[in-house]
Amino acid sequence: MSTPAVHVRGLRRVFGTRAVLDGIDLDIARGEFLALLGASGTGKTTLLRILGALDRADEGTVLVPPARTVVFQEPRLIPSRRVLGNVTVGLPRGAATRETGRRALAEVGLAAHADAWPATLSGGEAQRAALARALVREPELLLLDEPFAALDALTRLRMQDLVGDLCRRHRPAVLLVTHDVDEAIRLADRVAVLRDGALVRDQSVAVEHPRDPADPAFAALRRALLADLGVHREPAPQHAN
């Protein structure tokens, strides 16, 4: 039995009369990468926000590690602080912190932009700064809330590789909330699908690394996940990823 990083039992969250999360049970092991899929408004972001202490649970048990960080859909950088200042925001000041901040920026390929203002960064660069800000805190749980959704397709692919790479190196437990099925299969050890307040699927990704969309196992899982999300289409779509 592996040590847990996230432990959720019977989680309920109700908005008005609608139970967005209706009795969720979820475990994430240490170092495990879980992708949570769901259509818009199914409560996947709510689940992430509850794990990140940004929202409260109405019922149920939720346990998470003390060290956890969030990367949001938008970078959410403070415009009045330089990139390095944004990465180390809230950490004790000092040369050591600046050094770890610079190292984190180097890891995401932004070493040259440490003294830039956030407004001068492109969308992908800003999101990489947000990623460095999350990693510099050495989280045991990394919460990714559709972090690639606002990026262009090429930047998104590069960012996905970067995130996969960094997660393999640092081994935090990761919850990635997304509605991009390919992204989920590419990155995750396990995928779960949230629908009508419950997890309708929770399975390991058995596709071998490096994961290739042309792999039949990839395509089969992709089809199954899309069907869970209510998208039914003929097999073998023509667009390459």
Add this chain to the structure above:
Amino acid sequence: MSAVSTEQARAAGLVAPRARAAAGRPRGVSLALRTLGPLALLAAWQISSATGVLTPDVLASPGQVVQAVGELWGNGQLADALSTSLTRAALGLLFGAGAGLVLGVVTGFFRLGEELLDSAVQVLRTVPFLALVPLFMVWFGITETAKIALIGVATSFPMYVSASGGVRNTDRKLVEAMRSFGLSRAAVVREVVLPGALPALLSGLRLSMTLSVIALIAAEEINSTEGIGYLMAQAQNFSRTDVLAVCILIYGLLGLAADGAVRVLERLLMPWRPVDGRAVAGR
């Protein structure tokens, strides 16, 4: 999924995430809390009057003030004074805030407007409006015009500063998008700029309303023959601290009413804004 019991998870060092509790006080409680401060002041006043710490020649007791209100209301003096003063304040505010609004929008939206007008208005803005009282007396005499003009000058500048700042902060991308849909400049101002600047405009209005009361006092202290300021001047001559207290309370209540009016306006004019300024959480 490996089956881990909650106890084991706790033993592994996991903690419950603590979301900051939403400050969801019921409306009634919130209102009660708001009235607590003024009530405490009133109680302190009553207690010091009753125990003799506050003698009537310094300040009348709350009971005497209520009597004075009854007396002034009974002989119609209060109603007359109120309507005169409120008319002055309202007219001055209308002209002043209106001028400030127009100038502010012009300087905020048009680069040329800013270059031409802003420095001139900034120079005028630094002149204390009280310094204009003698000049206005010379220009207009002891007339209503002098008083309304003074209030107008005093109230125009906060509105100008707020309006130009609010307009300057307009979302340029939104303006660009609307231009691409063929909206004229006037339509852009109407549809995008003014609604976007409304929070700034309303905070400017709040400042202007406060200043309108202050300017009203200044204007009425000088050679008035009617209005609340006149009532005060008379009360001063006869050492009627109860009437003075009534007038001061009225000025205070005017400020409170102005604030309440702006709050109501905020709710009416900006229905798209989340209630109580609290952000709506994502799904």
